[in-house]
Amino acid sequence: MFKTTLQRGSLTPLMSSIRGTAKGVKILNPSADLLPYKGEPVTNKPVKVALETGKSYSWCSCGLSKVQPFCDGTHRKDGLTDVRPVKFQVEKSGEYYLCNCKQTATRPICDRSHKEVSGAPKDLHATQFVMFGDNSPVYDGVARKLGYKPKNEGFQ
Known part of the structure; x- marks a missing residue:
């Protein structure tokens, strides 16, 4: 080719x-x-x-x-x-x-x-939740200080 x-x-x-x-x-x-x-x-x-x-x-x-x-x-x-x-x-x-x-x-x-070409926005399927694992205590602490509440194994 x-x-x-x-x-x-x-x-x-x-x-x-x-x-x-x-x-x-x-x-x-x-x-x-x-x-x-x-x-x-x-x-x-x-x-x-x-x-x-x-x-x-x-x-x-x-x-x-x-x-x-x-x-x-x-x-x-x-x-x-x-x-x-x-x-x-x-x-x-x-x-x-x-x-x-x-x-x-x-x-x-x-x-x-x-x-x-698709007319759909690129962020159409982006998640609306912030997910974290059990092994991220730093993120957990920062999220709590910012006022996020845990729900469904993530912060919202």
């Missing part, structure tokens, strides 16, 4: 690709496109954007940018993410649907992966 094309007279790969490629889009930083991480879904719909030939764009692949679908540098904050923006150019000026669920295999163009 990993495909490498060698440039004639050279031992360096011209292009390495694991993902599908979007037609009419030239990726300027292939290493960012090959990262296996997928960002946080912003919406489950693509964004229609007018793009021009010759201009370079940075598509947010982490999902944390405030200027979606483009990158604003939020990914640079320590501890947030290892994902980098995908820098690209289009071969023909026009309107393009850029992915906003961040799950596309043809970054940055939408491939309708948003149809498979």
